[in-house]
Amino acid sequence: MRTVTVGTRGSTLALSQTRWVVERLKEQWPETEFRIQTITTKGDKNRASLQSMAKAGDKGFWIKEIQDALLAKSIDIAVHSLKDLPTEQTEGLEIASIPKRADARDVLVGAEGFKSLAALPEGARIGTSSVRRRAFLKAFRPDLQVIPVRGNIETRMAAVATDDYDAVILAGAGLIRTDQRHRADEFVPTDILLPAPGQGALALEVRADDDLIAEVAYAINDAVTDDRITAEREFLAGLGAGCLAPVGAFATVKGDLLTLEGWVGAVDGSEVIKATTSGDASECADLGAELAEDMLSQGALQLIENAREE
Numbered sequence: 001m002r003t004v005t006v007g008t009r010g011s012t013l014a015l016s017q018t019r020w021v022v023e024r025l026k027e028q029w030p031e032t033e034f035r036i037q038t039i040t041t042k043g044d045k046n047r048a049s050l051q052s053m054a055k056a057g058d059k060g061f062w063i064k065e066i067q068d069a070l071l072a073k074s075i076d077i078a079v080h081s082l083k084d085l086p087t088e089q090t091e092g093l094e095i096a097s098i099p100k101r102a103d104a105r106d107v108l109v110g111a112e113g114f115k116s117l118a119a120l121p122e123g124a125r126i127g128t129s130s131v132r133r134r135a136f137l138k139a140f141r142p143d144l145q146v147i148p149v150r151g152n153i154e155t156r157m158a159a160v161a162t163d164d165y166d167a168v169i170l171a172g173a174g175l176i177r178t179d180q181r182h183r184a185d186e187f188v189p190t191d192i193l194l195p196a197p198g199q200g201a202l203a204l205e206v207r208a209d210d211d212l213i214a215e216v217a218y219a220i221n222d223a224v225t226d227d228r229i230t231a232e233r234e235f236l237a238g239l240g241a242g243c244l245a246p247v248g249a250f251a252t253v254k255g256d257l258l259t260l261e262g263w264v265g266a267v268d269g270s271e272v273i274k275a276t277t278s279g280d281a282s283e284c285a286d287l288g289a290e291l292a293e294d295m296l297s298q299g300a301l302q303l304i305e306n307a308r309e310e
């Protein structure tokens, strides 16, 4: 078969996870040639204004240019962090494959003496720019100071070495996929910080009419991850929310039983609505939609709208 071009952003994390994907694809398709092409996105160019772009409804700032390259056929497969991918599918494209998820939990990386969330001293300064992490952190420990920190993994880890932060919170998968798991001081339990929908998972996106490429990508699909992610994303879509909302979702599967937990928080931590549902994993999409409805009836929409206005 012809050479398959795999497109991704150029950050250390994006490249590491794309190399991981290409290794898995090569195991399945040893005769096929794969090459990696990096693409700069609006999010890479203009990190400071992420929240303002989100407000303008511009959800695809990490992925638009990559999707354009797919449609223009300059790449064949796009590798995205699933949590950055809007829940609405882009016309002409489809997610062909969701490989096995890494650990979905957030991690704490702390300075000396700041090594676990529960043990942080009163008033500790925690770096994160995620409204989800802010909301849940403040709900857990109102005394904590949550301070914005922007940038890629390297920049955010470096913040811990400065005097401005005592610790930062990151997606554990980002450290795992860049061979830095050892730098995580704590994998934060999901009963303190519920992960973002899709956190730790990747999506392989292809042109909807390219069956051959879809087959290549699907060879590394992981059925259990696929069910978990489907439930989490249907929940997010059902709330009408995106990746910048104060929303957590975490699905687990035991045998055929899928359990989905959802949280929606007030940004100041004054309130967190929590709900759980479970059922047959084959009903993953319905379970997500039902949980969203349940939480909307408990007032989740107001919390999401309040966060948008912040």
Ligand SMILES: NCc1[nH]cc(CCC(=O)O)c1CC(=O)O
Pocket: 081, 082, 083, 084, 169, 170, 171, 173, 174, 198, 199, 200, 201, 202
């Ligand atoms: N929003 C940026 C982003 N998108 C995906 C990851 C990490 C890897 C993943 O969740 O798959 C990160 C960084 C972070 O949240 O710390």
